[in-house]
Amino acid sequence: MNRTFRSLVYPYVVWISIMIVVPFLLIFLYSITESRGGPANLKFTLSHYKEFFSATNIKILSKSFILAFQTTIYCLILGFPTAWIISKISKSKQSVIILFFILPMWINMLLRTYAWQIILGRNGILSTILRPPLGLLGIDFQGLLYTDAAVIIGMVYNFLPFMVLPIYTTLIKIDKNIIDAAYDLGATTRQVFLRVIFPLSIPGIVTGIIMVFLPSISSFAIPRLLGGGQYVLIGNLIEKQFYLLGNWNFGSAISVILMIIILLSMRIMKNTDEAKTSGGGLGIPW
Amino acid sequence: MNKILKSFIFVLCISSIFILSNSKVNAQEKISLNVFNWGEYIDMSVIKDFEALYPNIDVIYETYDSNESMYTKLTTGDANYDVIIPSDYMLEKLIKEEWLLQLDYGKIPNRQYVRDDLLEKLEAEFSNDTRDSIAINDYAVPYFWGTVGILYDTDKVKKTVDSWEILWDEDYKKQIYMYDSQRDSLMVALKLLGYSMNSTNREELEAAKDLLIEQKPLVYAYVTDTVIRGMIDGEAALAVVYSGDAAYIMDESKYNLDFVIPKEGTNFWFDLMAIPKTSKNVDAAHKFINFMCDPEIALKNTEEVMYSSPIESVFNDVIEEEWANNIAYNPTNIDAFGGEIQTEIFRDPGEFIKTYDEIWSEVLSDGNYIIPLIIGGVILVGIGVYLVVFKKRKKRY
Amino acid sequence: MVRRYQKLFLLLMFLFLYLPIIVLIFFSFNQSESMGNWTGFSFKWYKELVNNEIIQNAFIYTIVCAIISTFVSTILGTIAALGIYRQKRLLKDYVLNVNYLPVVNPDIVTAVSLMILYVSVGFQRGFSSMVLAHIMFSTPYVILTVLPRLNAMDPNIVDAAYDLGATPFQTIRKVIIPEIRPGIIAGALIAFTMSIDDFVISYFNTANGVTNLSIEIYNMARRKVKPTVNALATIMVTVIIMFVLIINKISSKNKYWRFEDEQNT
Numbered sequence: 024m025n026r027t028f029r030s031l032v033y034p035y036v037v038w039i040s041i042m043i044v045v046p047f048l049l050i051f052l053y054s055i056t057e058s059r060g061g062p063a064n065l066k067f068t069l070s071h072y073k074e075f076f077s078a079t080n081i082k083i084l085s086k087s088f089i090l091a092f093q094t095t096i097y098c099l100i101l102g103f104p105t106a107w108i109i110s111k112i113s114k115s116k117q118s119v120i121i122l123f124f125i126l127p128m129w130i131n132m133l134l135r136t137y138a139w140q141i142i143l144g145r146n147g148i149l150s151t152i153l154r155p156p157l158g159l160l161g162i163d164f165q166g167l168l169y170t171d172a173a174v175i176i177g178m179v180y181n182f183l184p185f186m187v188l189p190i191y192t193t194l195i196k197i198d199k200n201i202i203d204a205a206y207d208l209g210a211t212t213r214q215v216f217l218r219v220i221f222p223l224s225i226p227g228i229v230t231g232i233i234m235v236f237l238p239s240i241s242s243f244a245i246p247r248l249l250g251g252g253q254y255v256l257i258g259n260l261i262e263k264q265f266y267l268l269g270n271w272n273f274g275s276a277i278s279v280i281l282m283i284i285i286l287l288s289m290r291i292m293k294n295t296d297e298a299k300t301s302g303g304g305l306g307i308p309w
Numbered sequence: 310m311n312k313i314l315k316s317f318i319f320v321l322c323i324s325s326i327f328i329l330s331n332s333k334v335n336a337q338e339k340i341s342l343n344v345f346n347w348g349e350y351i352d353m354s355v356i357k358d359f360e361a362l363y364p365n366i367d368v369i370y371e372t373y374d375s376n377e378s379m380y381t382k383l384t385t386g387d388a389n390y391d392v393i394i395p396s397d398y399m400l401e402k403l404i405k406e407e408w409l410l411q412l413d414y415g416k417i418p419n420r421q422y423v424r425d426d427l428l429e430k431l432e433a434e435f436s437n438d439t440r441d442s443i444a445i446n447d448y449a450v451p452y453f454w455g456t457v458g459i460l461y462d463t464d465k466v467k468k469t470v471d472s473w474e475i476l477w478d479e480d481y482k483k484q485i486y487m488y489d490s491q492r493d494s495l496m497v498a499l500k501l502l503g504y505s506m507n508s509t510n511r512e513e514l515e516a517a518k519d520l521l522i523e524q525k526p527l528v529y530a531y532v533t534d535t536v537i538r539g540m541i542d543g544e545a546a547l548a549v550v551y552s553g554d555a556a557y558i559m560d561e562s563k564y565n566l567d568f569v570i571p572k573e574g575t576n577f578w579f580d581l582m583a584i585p586k587t588s589k590n591v592d593a594a595h596k597f598i599n600f601m602c603d604p605e606i607a608l609k610n611t612e613e614v615m616y617s618s619p620i621e622s623v624f625n626d627v628i629e630e631e632w633a634n635n636i637a638y639n640p641t642n643i644d645a646f647g648g649e650i651q652t653e654i655f656r657d658p659g660e661f662i663k664t665y666d667e668i669w670s671e672v673l674s675d676g677n678y679i680i681p682l683i684i685g686g687v688i689l690v691g692i693g694v695y696l697v698v699f700k701k702r703k704k705r706y
Numbered sequence: 707m708v709r710r711y712q713k714l715f716l717l718l719m720f721l722f723l724y725l726p727i728i729v730l731i732f733f734s735f736n737q738s739e740s741m742g743n744w745t746g747f748s749f750k751w752y753k754e755l756v757n758n759e760i761i762q763n764a765f766i767y768t769i770v771c772a773i774i775s776t777f778v779s780t781i782l783g784t785i786a787a788l789g790i791y792r793q794k795r796l797l798k799d800y801v802l803n804v805n806y807l808p809v810v811n812p813d814i815v816t817a818v819s820l821m822i823l824y825v826s827v828g829f830q831r832g833f834s835s836m837v838l839a840h841i842m843f844s845t846p847y848v849i850l851t852v853l854p855r856l857n858a859m860d861p862n863i864v865d866a867a868y869d870l871g872a873t874p875f876q877t878i879r880k881v882i883i884p885e886i887r888p889g890i891i892a893g894a895l896i897a898f899t900m901s902i903d904d905f906v907i908s909y910f911n912t913a914n915g916v917t918n919l920s921i922e923i924y925n926m927a928r929r930k931v932k933p934t935v936n937a938l939a940t941i942m943v944t945v946i947i948m949f950v951l952i953i954n955k956i957s958s959k960n961k962y963w964r965f966e967d968e969q970n971t
Binding site: 132 | 723727792797838842845947
């Protein structure tokens with residue numbers, strides 16, 4: 024009977040081989056070849072990788088890392104308390120609140136990003152509130168659009184649920200008896216939080232960090248819309264190779280490098296995450 | 310419960326099959342004509358008019374926002390386009406690389422309405438001796454033409470604006486929109502330095518690069534079509550814009566705006582309709598080009614996008630209207646029309662375009678990374694230390 | 707338990723999350739084209755939406771693509787999960803590891819690799835390439851939600867079904883599926899959300915006039931955006947909120963639809 028069961032996997036094996044494995048082999052092949060004029064003239068070369076390590080591209084890569092890093096930190100700072108507070112609300116209200124937390128994700132991401140353009144613009148809503156006529160700040164506020172801050176706000180906004188949900192999932196799984204036990208043993212609220220709740224939620228935090236960091240390092244639409252053209256991040260660089268310059272080989276090389284960096288950092292993350300087995304895992308945002 | 314689920318799945322199946330089959334049926338009956346045009350460059354009702362006139366042709370309309378992305382999509386992808394509208398230098402490149410079909414003017418009778426002086430100008434530029442001469446007029450029909458200049462808010466900018474130099478003025482810090490396109494932005498810097506915008510001299514380009522990097526702190530954003538919305542809403546005081554966009558912005562905006570063509574000279578450009586060799590509906594493509602040259606249709610397009618029309622009667626019809634009564638629509642002061650400002654037409658730099666790419670990405674990626682790198686490093690080390698300490702503590706308990 | 711300042715914090719977070727959406731809705735009723743100053747109330751943009759074929763087409767493509775890819779990937783993923791469930795080590799490792807690739811890899815890398823595949827085999831990009839791409843990236847999520855359910859299931863009930871003479875098909879239909887249903891529903895919901903919201907993968911994998919809403923909005927946001935898009939967003943928000951309220955109503959009556967259940971998977 025196990026054989027019948029096992030045979031069910033074959034369609035999917037074929038599917039992933041064609042749709043996942045082959046494309047990744049292709050991208051790797053593209054990255055190490057130079058094809059001018061058809062497959063007959065295929066020439067192996069490592070020049071694309073060499074080309075990548077130029078001052079310009081290293082700048083772009085570090086900028087992407089810095090922005091993704093900042094995004095992740097802010098998401099954590101905002102996301103953990105949110106998840107924690109939600110997890111303390113009564114069970115019946117919790118599911119509704121979580122639902123309304125996910126709901127914005129169902130509205131097109133680009134539409135929401137575009138809304139930030141309206142809010143952050145020089146004559147946008149934020150400026151109108153802060154500027155002299157209303158003058159909440161009493162300074163000549165020039166808006167935030169096309170700055171670092173705008174890009175980070177846009178990314179934090181878009182990826183925050185990916186931080187909150189895994190943390191929330193681990194928090195509600197914590198056995199209430201453990202917390203009660205800690206109190207019974209004379210721990211203060213602070214101690215309970217620092218020594219019991221926080222350590223137990225680390226798998227969720229790690230998952231959250233991964234789930235925020237991954238999309239933010241490679242995102243290209245948000246920096247494009249909120250950062251103006253002066254933002255060239257690694258995602259924009261890849262897009263540019265494929266859509267603007269038509270240099271697919273170099274674009275593939277950047278993709279491979281990005282992939283390697285991501286997979287490496289995942290490995291490191293996994294190692295620091297001792298309690299991975301207890302849930303969270305590479306979780307799903309639900 | 311099971312019933313709900315089953316009926317739900319059933320509805321899904323039926324609806325998807327219905328929609329799929331529906332689209333298939335349509336595709337079989339009609340010829341589909343893929344038109345690839347710049348964004349916001351047409352009155353969409355014109356497409357409907359065309360489909361009404363030729364009921365068996367279904368227009369699939371797609372847009373791009375730079376010549377380079379159009380080229381890449383046309384040449385490296387798998388897409389089929391029947392009509393494309395590249396600019397002069399890109400057209401030259403496409404002709405040289407043999408991507409285009411020679412047009413059959415027997416099928417485009419409306420070409421007679423195109424202004425002769427413009428065709429002569431194109432002919433003269435592209436058949437000159439210094440470069441490989443090409444017969445550009447055999448391959449394409451002008452769609453719109455214009456210049457590039459500075460659009461500025463006369464209330465915010467009190468200095469006289471007649472030179473590209475104003476874009477380097479510290480007083481207008483973060484008040485300047487630049488164009489996010491390598492050729493256009495480098496044109497501004499090259500012209501200011503007094504070089505040709507078709508320069509293939511590495512040193513000249515390096516000088517232009519330094520100038521653009523120097524300007525970077527003053528620039529609000531490098532954008533393409535976003536500049537239209539931005540200037541209408543008064544987001545910045547100065548912008549490098551295409552002439553037609555300038556006319557449109559001035560017409561729409563409540564701010565007092567003016568358009569100038571700087572004295573150092575600028576880009577005199579054409580966008581032309583052409584048919585790629587890969588087209589599968591050459592006949593329908595000719596019909597489309599012919600239709601776009603129809604004075605009535607061209608008038609609709611001009612009134613919508615406010616670019617200067619190459620169709621003589623259309624150009625003259627609107628010239629007295631308020632939105633067109635300016636340098637943006639009718640650049641009487643450039644050399645091509647007997648004025649004093651020297652203009653150039655972009656030419657394809659061939660392989661040298663790679664240098665343009667390189668220079669432009671160096672400009673865009675320039676910036677100060679030292680402080681954020683230090684902050685990032687400190688945070689990273691902090692987390693590392695915390696994790697180590699935390700691990701040790703945990704072992705104690 | 708929840709203190710006042712904590713409630714305030716939560717309130718601020720919700721304000722942050724909903725601010726852009728409120729702005730979108732607000733300006734969909736604006737008379738002028740401009741975003742930023744309010745000139746008067748009108749339904750102008752809703753009327754325009756009815757006449758705007760580009761947005762309508764993009765909307766239909768988005769919805770149809772989401773429905774088809776959700777349907778296919780849910781079935782494909784569930785079957786695959788059943789296959790993985792009692793699989794031999796080697797094949798199981800292969801499938802699970804490959805399965806992780808689209809999940810952990812940046813969208814853009816997945817997108818670009820698929821595009822290269824399509825172009826190299828000469829598969830013309832269009833609607834079908836987009837649907838295939840969506841199935842490709844959403845199926846792994848279905849597997850990742852269904853598999854834990856399967857593993858948590860008591861293995862004895864499957865054996866019991868066999869001992870009582872059920873065929874493998876009957877066992878799956880009558881015993882396993884009801885057991886893992888919350889996982890399947892959660893997987894389908896994720897697949898649907900991912901598909902509706904996707905931009906990067908669609909952006910690289912369509913051509914020939916086929917677009918989805920994300921691509922259209924991306925193109926528009928860089929040009930003169932008209933509040934027509936806001937009108938569409940307002941309608942979408944209304945529909946989604948109604949959908950959520952209905953689901954919530956059902957879920958309070960029916961244990962299979964309960965949301966907390968899914969969050970715990």
